[in-house]
Amino acid sequence: MSLKVVVDMDVCQDHGQCVFSAPDVFQLDGEGHLVLLVEEPDESLRSACEDAADVCPVQAITIEG
Amino acid sequence: MAAARVVVAGAGMAGLRTAEALRAGGFAGEVVVLGDEPWAPYNRPPLSKEALKGGVEHAGVAFRQRASVADVDWRLGTAVTGVDLHGRSVTLADGSALDYDALVAATGVSARRLHVDGPPPEARAGRHVVRTLDDARALRAELVPGARLVVVGAGFIGCEVAATARLLGCEVDCVAVDSHPMVRPLGIELATELQRRHEAQGVRFHLGTGVRAFAGEERVRGVVLSDGTELAADVVVEALGSRPATDWLEGHGLDLADGVLTDSALRPVVLDAAADRVGPLDGVAVVGDLARFPNHRFDDAAWRVEHWNIPTETGRRAGAVLAAHLAGEGYEAVVGADWTVLPAFWSDQYDLRLQSYGMPSLADPDGARVLEGDLAGECVVGYSRGDDLVGVVGIGMLREVNAYRDRVGRGAGVPA
Structure with missing residues (x-):
């Protein structure tokens, strides 16, 4: 099963810590709100995505697959 | 040869992250995690913030766990009371022993209490701390609109509890020996501004004063300040910082003056010349709030840092070091690798x-x-x-x- 990243936007509070772990997957827009750039990133980004999920202060990120 | 066993003493964030890092480092043996609380690892910061406001449920704060740790043996409600570092065995609260090939010390800290006259330091007496999920649940039940809360201590947790209690409609007084709230971590300028914002929200500060006693017998009804002033209270929160849980590590020549002194590989350092050997102890790692470690990003000193990302950062480091130690491959390279961390935390107030x-x-x-x-x-x-x-x-x-x-x-x- 391929890598899939899910962000619970009801939980996300735009801390932006995930951006440091996986800048190719997460970004803060001009108003400081989180944007998920790629829902199904390349397998080579798995570790970075798992790190991003770890460092989310409100645990809004789930890695599936 | 039987599969190697790693025992992780402590089932908080640091214990979880270390277990995950052991797997990421290739360790396929047995991992046993011992926790004194009955709960699987959960996120503590919300306990003084949104979870305290909204209602404290484990499901709402539990950490997601990587699939790699699905086979970890979680023994919750099982406190560690001692260790034999030479015989490689921990003692549990029920008196039984558990052997290990590698040990992770992740027992964290407990909330400090005031030792003054008054009702006993128990939630049912109206005296609360905010460290565990059960602490926060007990406090939440008492933060009803109109309740008079006195927070003792004006650090981050004290100020977060004060803010949350105001949002819940409580009357809030905050007492501290410091000159301003959060002044030690943030400095006078920012602390002065944050005090102003709390006061604008109705928090009454009593600064530069200690607590002489709690009034009441079975249950707290007031807080007596150093000058004899008594603040009426239905509920008290003691937010006075923490005490590292190192009792179980005593008697081995470790430096336990403030947490456990380690080297940059998070190995505890044996200092006592009377011990068999002096220096870092292989096969043992100290992680999270418990670890006092050198961080060359800032200087050559060792610091204990209770910031939110430290359990994750130290857990990853410890997992890599112990996995290499147990594999007997590449250990010196892992230990000698340059490792630094940037502490980070956040706080929500109003x-x-x-x-x-x-x-x-x-x-x-x-x-x-x-x-x-x-x-x-x-x-x-x-x-x-x-x-x-x-x-x-x-x-x-x-x-x-x-x-x-x-x-x-x-x-x-x-x-x-």
Whole structure:
């Protein structure tokens, strides 16, 4: 099963810590709100995505697959 | 040969992250995690913030766990009471022993209590702390509209509880020996501004004073200050910082003066010349709030840092070191690798979001300066020691404060 990243936007509070772990997957827009750039990133980004999920202060990120 | 066993003493964030890092490092043997609380690892910061406001449920704060740790043997409600570091065995609260090939010390800290006259230090007497999920549940039940809350201590947790209680409609007094709330970590300028914002929300501060006693017998009904003034109270929260849980590690020549002193590989350092050997102890790692470790990003000193990302960072480091130790391959390279961390935490108070990177507490006395924005609104404050930026704190302005993150530490210079 391929890598899939899910962000619970009801939980996300735009801390932006995930951006440091996986800048190719997460970004803060001009108003400081989180944007998920790629829902199904390349397998080579798995570790970075798992790190991003770890460092989310409100645990809004789930890695599936 | 039987599969190797790693025992992790402590089932908090640091214990979980270490278990995950052991698997990531290739360790396929047995992992046993012992926790004194009955709960699987959960996120503590919300316990004084949104979870306290909204209602405290384990499901709402539990950490997601990686699939790699699905086979971990979680023994919850099982406290560790002692260890034989030479015989490689821990003692559990029920008197039984558990052998290990490698040990992770992740027992964290407990909340400090005031030792003064008054009702017993128990939630049912109205005296609360906020460290565990059960602590927060007991407190939440008493924060009803109109309740008179006295918070003793004006650090981050004390101020977060004060803010949450105001949002819940409680009357709030805050007592502290400090001159301003959060002044030790943040410095006088920001602390003065944050005090103003709390007062605008109706918190009454009583600063530069200690607590002489709690009034009441079975149950608290007031807080007596050093000068004899009595503040009426239905509920008290003691937010006085923490005490590292090192009792079980005593008697082995370790430096337990403030947590456990380690080297840069998070191995505890045996200092006692009477011990068999002096120096770092292989096959043991100290992680999370318990570890006092050198962090060359700032200086050569060892610091214990209770910031939110430290359990994750130290857990990853410890998992890699122990996995290499148990594999008997590449150990010296892993141990000798340069490893530094950038401490980080956040705080929510009312609609304010504070984000901190680095160690502002290391700054020179006059080392704080507004780098961007306005102290009365949103701002970024930089903290310098000599020519180094040692910390940066944002009130709001998240994108701006995040942009300074990589500039914090030795040698990067202070922003113009």
